[in-house]
Amino acid sequence: xxxxxxxxxxxxxxxxxxxxxxxxxxxxxxxxxxxxxxxxxxxxxxxxxxxxxxxxxxxxxxxxxxxxxxxxxxxxxxxxxxxxxxxxxxxxxxxxxxxxxxxxxxxxxxxxxxxxxxxxxxxxxxxxxxxxxxxxxxxxxxxxxxxxxxxxxxxxxxxxxxxxxxxxxxxxxxxxxxxxxxxxxxxxxxxxxxxxxxxxxxxxxxxxxxxxxxxxxxxxxxxxxxxxxxxxxxxxxxxxxxxxxxxxxxxxxxxxxxxxxxxxxxxxxxxxxxxxxxxxxxxxxxxxxxxxxxxxxxxxxxxxxxxxxxxxxxxxxxxxxxxxxxxxxxxxxxxxxxxxxxxxxxxxxxxxxxxxxxxxxxxxxxxxx
Amino acid sequence: xxxxxxxxxxxxxxxxxxxxxxxxxxxxxxxxxxxxxxxxxxxxxxxxxxxxxxxxxxxxxxxxxxxxxxxxxxxxxxxxxxxxxxxxxxxxxxxxxxxxxxxxxxxxxxxxxxxxxxxxxxxxxxxxxxxxxxxxxxxxxxxxxxxxxxxxxxxxxxxxxxxxxxxxxxxxxxxxxxxxxxxxxxxxxxxxxxxxxxxxxxxxxxxxxxxxxxxxxxxxxxxxxxxxxxxxxxxxxxxxxxxxxxxxxxxxxxxxxxxxxxxxxxxxxxxxxxxxxxxxxxxxxxxxxxxxxxxxxxxxxxxxxxxxxxxxxxxxxxxxxxxxxxxxxxxxxxxxxxxxxxxxxxxxxxxxxxxxxxxxxxxxxxxxx
Numbered sequence: 001x002x003x004x005x006x007x008x009x010x011x012x013x014x015x016x017x018x019x020x021x022x023x024x025x026x027x028x029x030x031x032x033x034x035x036x037x038x039x040x041x042x043x044x045x046x047x048x049x050x051x052x053x054x055x056x057x058x059x060x061x062x063x064x065x066x067x068x069x070x071x072x073x074x075x076x077x078x079x080x081x082x083x084x085x086x087x088x089x090x091x092x093x094x095x096x097x098x099x100x101x102x103x104x105x106x107x108x109x110x111x112x113x114x115x116x117x118x119x120x121x122x123x124x125x126x127x128x129x130x131x132x133x134x135x136x137x138x139x140x141x142x143x144x145x146x147x148x149x150x151x152x153x154x155x156x157x158x159x160x161x162x163x164x165x166x167x168x169x170x171x172x173x174x175x176x177x178x179x180x181x182x183x184x185x186x187x188x189x190x191x192x193x194x195x196x197x198x199x200x201x202x203x204x205x206x207x208x209x210x211x212x213x214x215x216x217x218x219x220x221x222x223x224x225x226x227x228x229x230x231x232x233x234x235x236x237x238x239x240x241x242x243x244x245x246x247x248x249x250x251x252x253x254x255x256x257x258x259x260x261x262x263x264x265x266x267x268x269x270x271x272x273x274x275x276x277x278x279x280x281x282x283x284x285x286x287x288x289x290x291x292x293x294x295x296x297x298x299x300x301x302x303x304x305x306x307x308x309x310x311x312x313x314x315x316x317x318x319x320x321x322x323x324x325x326x327x328x329x330x331x332x333x334x335x336x337x338x339x340x341x342x343x344x345x346x347x348x349x350x351x352x353x354x355x356x357x358x359x360x361x362x363x364x365x366x367x368x369x
Numbered sequence: 370x371x372x373x374x375x376x377x378x379x380x381x382x383x384x385x386x387x388x389x390x391x392x393x394x395x396x397x398x399x400x401x402x403x404x405x406x407x408x409x410x411x412x413x414x415x416x417x418x419x420x421x422x423x424x425x426x427x428x429x430x431x432x433x434x435x436x437x438x439x440x441x442x443x444x445x446x447x448x449x450x451x452x453x454x455x456x457x458x459x460x461x462x463x464x465x466x467x468x469x470x471x472x473x474x475x476x477x478x479x480x481x482x483x484x485x486x487x488x489x490x491x492x493x494x495x496x497x498x499x500x501x502x503x504x505x506x507x508x509x510x511x512x513x514x515x516x517x518x519x520x521x522x523x524x525x526x527x528x529x530x531x532x533x534x535x536x537x538x539x540x541x542x543x544x545x546x547x548x549x550x551x552x553x554x555x556x557x558x559x560x561x562x563x564x565x566x567x568x569x570x571x572x573x574x575x576x577x578x579x580x581x582x583x584x585x586x587x588x589x590x591x592x593x594x595x596x597x598x599x600x601x602x603x604x605x606x607x608x609x610x611x612x613x614x615x616x617x618x619x620x621x622x623x624x625x626x627x628x629x630x631x632x633x634x635x636x637x638x639x640x641x642x643x644x645x646x647x648x649x650x651x652x653x654x655x656x657x658x659x660x661x662x663x664x665x666x667x668x669x670x671x672x673x674x675x676x677x678x679x680x681x682x683x684x685x686x687x688x689x690x691x692x693x694x695x696x697x698x699x700x701x702x703x704x705x706x707x708x709x710x711x712x713x714x715x716x717x718x719x720x721x722x723x724x725x726x727x728x729x730x731x732x733x734x735x736x737x738x
Contacts, residue, residue: 172585216541
């Protein structure tokens with residue numbers, strides 16, 4: 001059964017500035033147009049672009065997606081597993097819920113529609129405060145003061161994220177401190193690692209996990225990021241959405257990734273694990289010292305092998321959707337997303353992980369898991 | 370004589386996150402592919418988009434530009450003065466200089482071309498550290514470590530900008546402190562208000578001026594921004610590029626804008642003032658208390674009237690190109706850029722400013738002034 005609807009606003013890992021990591025989640029076929037965001041590299045603009053597309057584009061089997069390597073556009077089937085349920089643009093169900101809840105929605109122009117749609121986002125779950133995960137959210141934030149918009153927005157994160165956003169973003173220097181407005185329309189709120197948080201708008205539990213993401217260039221101090229588990233309390237189905245991450249290694253004080261996979265295997269039956277959205281920033285050709293707190297295909301397959309061992313299923317991880325995000329743009333002959341996808345598929349087979357469904361997250365598309 | 374080539378990477382003033390303020394400058398018909406940037410709301414992605422366009426698109430008289438209000442696309446002539454020299458995409462001269470200076474440039478794919486082009490940017494002049502003026506620059510910054518790329522980049526700004534970028538951006542929390550790398554490929558450098566700085570790659574003087582840009586929400590402390598004058602030392606022609614700004618008013622300690630226009634009128638003969646790129650964020654319908662450190666059409670026309678009075682020319686400001694940037698996206702029936710343009714033209718006529726050439730800055734286009 002399909003449970004999660006995921007709108008990919010951005011899945012780029014830089015250094016190109018457009019459409020960096022940002023996902024919108026809602027229960028599939030929900031009545032309401034309520035939305036939550038995981039990371040905020042992109043936002044209102046991308047929603048407007050998606051609204052401007054014809055909404056039955058999912059019937060277009062010859063779809064081409066932007067690539068800018070061998071060709072400027074490549075067929076969508078190069079990027080996604082054939083069993084992945086995906087469509088270009090927004091789902092019919094989301095558009096219908098907007099029509100039901102917004103007067104004259106259908107007659108509005110694309111910008112006004114985008115504002116209505118964007119108002120639905122009441123909660124952001126941020127993985128870490130790097131620019132490519134927050135810039136859209138920050139630049140979009142003054143829209144909360146549009147008269148028509150009465151909804152408040154809350155930015156959730158582990159302390160390393162919330163403290164950085166307060167001190168270095170909403171500080172009246174880098175950006176107006178909108179959290180200090182008397183209207184309290186924008187709020188920063190702490191989560192705690194491994195503690196279950198009840199999502200305020202969906203019948204979902206949200207469990208954040210602190211993970212490692214390299215060290216500071218000057219400070220040498222560890223940099224942290226977050227993995228989120230979203231669990232539908234009714235169906236018990238779960239979705240994992242990961243921020244940038246490095247593998248556990250000897251130099252680290254804690255084995256945070258090992259802890260995470262143990263939690264997953266102990267708490268989520270494999271059949272209820274609907275998908276993992278996870279970064280794989282760099283292809284195999286990158287040496288470990290060039291990863292700077294990210295995963296290569298070898299690292300990611302090692303992690304999935306660890307999970308496979310923990311589940312110890314006769315079919316491996318067959319049927320599990322792994323959606324790869326945050327691939328870095330680089331000068332190359334071939335689209336690094338296609339290189340990484342091929343490498344991951346090869347390594348997954350080599351490691352006998354079963355019929356894993358590996359796909360690339362494509363901006364401007366909706367996934368159903 | 371045309372002196373300045375201006376590539377508009379972004380001219381949006383938020384809260385939409387795409388293509389926020391960023392201009393690339395070079396001497397028109399320069400031999401070299403060297404470039405400087407003023408602000409960095411957009412960057413490598415937008416250059417890649419521009420490279421992917423056919424480069425003789427300027428012969429397309431029926432060009433439509435993205436609007437997303439009355440229609441998703443509107444004719445370009447709605448936005449620009451008929452005497453403005455403008456083309457979609459990059460100039461033939463810039464593309465030819467890349468071919469001359471880059472081996473196999475023509476055979477490269479669009480991403481590799483974009484990297485080559487982006488390498489040409491050696492200097493950023495930042496007006497202020499708000500996210501919509503720096504996010505592209507920050508996210509693009511790790512590209513300096515691409516092996517092929519040997520050029521260093523310097524980020525210039527007044528102390529309020531440089532200090533904020535060091536403390537709140539390149540601090541190993543919000544972003545890796547790339548300024549601390551031993552390779553010294555990324556450098557932050559101070560400018561001083563009203564002091565002439567010699568541009569390192571062009572025969573240009575750069576003069577920064579501190580201006581006011583509202584106050585902090587929580588702190589109430591003044592927020593500053595920068596206007597830049599670029600002066601070709603040979604022809605004495607000048608271009609003014611403005612950051613976000615508010616009008617001088619009673620509550621401010623210094624009349625920074627008054628000082629600026631006096632400098633302009635005293636140091637730049639009107640015929641040598643090739644253009645002013647200036648913000649006009651909000652339409653006339655906004656009340657003064659809704660401007661938050663920005664200009665409305667009334668404010669901007671007041672400023673231009675002050676300049677007109679100082680020049681005291683019989684023809685007013687006839688022939689002067691005013692390029693309006695940073696218009697805010699808002700829920701409205703009509704594109705706020707078109708509303709603001711109409712209001713500015715009406716007020717300019719009412720105030721007898723002469724044959725001012727007012728246009729909207731359009732992302733993805735090159736201007737010749």
